[in-house]
Amino acid sequence: MAEQLAGQRYKVSRRVFLKGCTLAATALGLSESMVPRLVEAAVSSERPPVVWLHFQECTGCTEALLRASHPDIGRLILDIISLDYHETVMAGSGRQAEKSLQDTLDRYSGKFVCVVEGAIPTRDGGIYCKIGGRTAMDILAEVGPKAAAVIAMGTCASFGGIQAAKPNPTGAVGVRELLSGPPLINIPGCPPNPISFLGTVLHYFTFKRLPRTDQMGRPLFAYGRKIHDQCERRAHFDEGRFVEQFGDDAHRKGYCLYKVGCRGPGTFSNCPAARFNDVDVWPVSVGHGCIGCTEPDFWDAMGPFYERLPGVTIPGSGGGIVHDAGTVGKAVLGVTAAAIGVHAAVGIGRKLAGRKKEEE
Numbered sequence: 319m320a321e322q323l324a325g326q327r328y329k330v331s332r333r334v335f336l337k338g339c340t341l342a343a344t345a346l347g348l349s350e351s352m353v354p355r356l357v358e359a360a361v362s363s364e365r366p367p368v369v370w371l372h373f374q375e376c377t378g379c380t381e382a383l384l385r386a387s388h389p390d391i392g393r394l395i396l397d398i399i400s401l402d403y404h405e406t407v408m409a410g411s412g413r414q415a416e417k418s419l420q421d422t423l424d425r426y427s428g429k430f431v432c433v434v435e436g437a438i439p440t441r442d443g444g445i446y447c448k449i450g451g452r453t454a455m456d457i458l459a460e461v462g463p464k465a466a467a468v469i470a471m472g473t474c475a476s477f478g479g480i481q482a483a484k485p486n487p488t489g490a491v492g493v494r495e496l497l498s499g500p501p502l503i504n505i506p507g508c509p510p511n512p513i514s515f516l517g518t519v520l521h522y523f524t525f526k527r528l529p530r531t532d533q534m535g536r537p538l539f540a541y542g543r544k545i546h547d548q549c550e551r552r553a554h555f556d557e558g559r560f561v562e563q564f565g566d567d568a569h570r571k572g573y574c575l576y577k578v579g580c581r582g583p584g585t586f587s588n589c590p591a592a593r594f595n596d597v598d599v600w601p602v603s604v605g606h607g608c609i610g611c612t613e614p615d616f617w618d619a620m621g622p623f624y625e626r627l628p629g630v631t632i633p634g635s636g637g638g639i640v641h642d643a644g645t646v647g648k649a650v651l652g653v654t655a656a657a658i659g660v661h662a663a664v665g666i667g668r669k670l671a672g673r674k675k676e677e678e
Contacts, residue, residue: 338394338516345517345592346529346539359524366523367430369422369461370404373454374447374481374490375436379472379509380406382594386512395516398523402430405449416450423464431522432465432500434458434493437474437481441489455496462497467528469503469518470494473611476504476535483617494535503528504535508611513592514540534614536586545582545608548590551575558633569605576632579624580607587612 339356343349348356370380384392384407401407402422403415410418422430436454439446444453462468470493473479481490494502505514518537521529529537546552554560555574562568564578576583585608589600602608610620620627 334390338391341513342517342520345513346521356520356524365400367402367422367426368399368433369402369430370433372405373436373438375474377406379435382509383512383515391512391516427464429466432461432468433471434475435471437478437490437492438496439488439490446488458496463499465500467501467522469505471505472510473506473508476506477614480617501528502535503531503537506536506612511592511594540588541586541612545585545587545589549582549602551602556633575602575607577626578607581610581620581627582608583630584627585610585613
């Protein structure tokens with residue numbers, strides 16, 4: 319029944335709809351048997367209202383979401399939810415837009431999901447970001463506590479992003495620094511993968527709670543493993559095969575980018591597994607190191623981006639795992655040969671001793 323509804327109601331095709339739900343289930347680490355439950359939640363006749371706030375940001379998170387395709391996640395999400403307020407895509411503007419926001423707050427208080435994109439400036443009373451004559455601080459203080467749940471979309475909303483980089487002239491902070499009360503989850507990235515957002519939304523609508531998170535408030539299904547542990551270039555790292563400078567022969571061969579600044583060993587994200595949109599790539603796969611954009615204070619803590627990340631043990635110049643395996647193999651062969659030699663010597667000794675006895 320749910321699949322029929324998916325085909326009848328959704329603007330995206332039934333195939334795309336089901337593919338999107340399957341991808342979300344996979345990203346969440348759920349079994350195939352859970353897909354029908356996600357579909358049922360997604361086709362509910364009551365589309366959950368969503369208020370999407372924009373503060374200090376470049377709108378890149380929204381752009382990445384709307385441009386996601388195969389499946390068309392942007393359209394899929396817009397059909398799953400009722401996007402009642404979003405300054406970038408809504409038709410209304412000015413007083414009409416602000417009335418739409420107020421109507422949603424009045425009608426759905428305690429029932430809507432608030433998505434925040436962008437950091438919130440706090441210095442000088444928050445005057446460095448104003449919408450409709452009100453500061454971002456005031457808007458968040460009004461909207462946030464009335465939400466059933468809050469999703470901080472992107473690194474700016476999660477941790478402050480580039481706006482919070484030193485010297486942080488506007489006093490920019492992430493949502494968690496100002497808001498308490500409703501459940502809050504961070505989906506960092508510059509921008510984050512749309513699959514991470516879709517998975518979070520479907521998990522919330524299906525199980526009536528946000529996914530489990532790490533100590534940074536990030537969903538474990540998307541940020542539970544280091545990029546370094548999932549990277550397709552990891553074997554080159556283990557074998558000590560590194561790019562020494564961009565454009566060299568090792569770079570053309572696809573060797574590890576750690577020495578030219580890759581932050582993969584210190585960054586938690588699903589980029590190598592989820593990849594982006596319909597071109598199935600991510601920065602490292604096309605030859606650029608990870609810059610650690612899902613981590614707090616990454617503009618300061620991860621820079622300079624083209625220098626080695628400290629504290630990472632590099633395989634010795636003698637070689638990596640294969641070399642070590644070869645060395646161990648030779649050692650084992652040597653010990654075995656010695657054992658065989660000893661065994662043979664003992665055998666020969668016994669034979670000689672036997673002959674001597676016979677002669678006597």
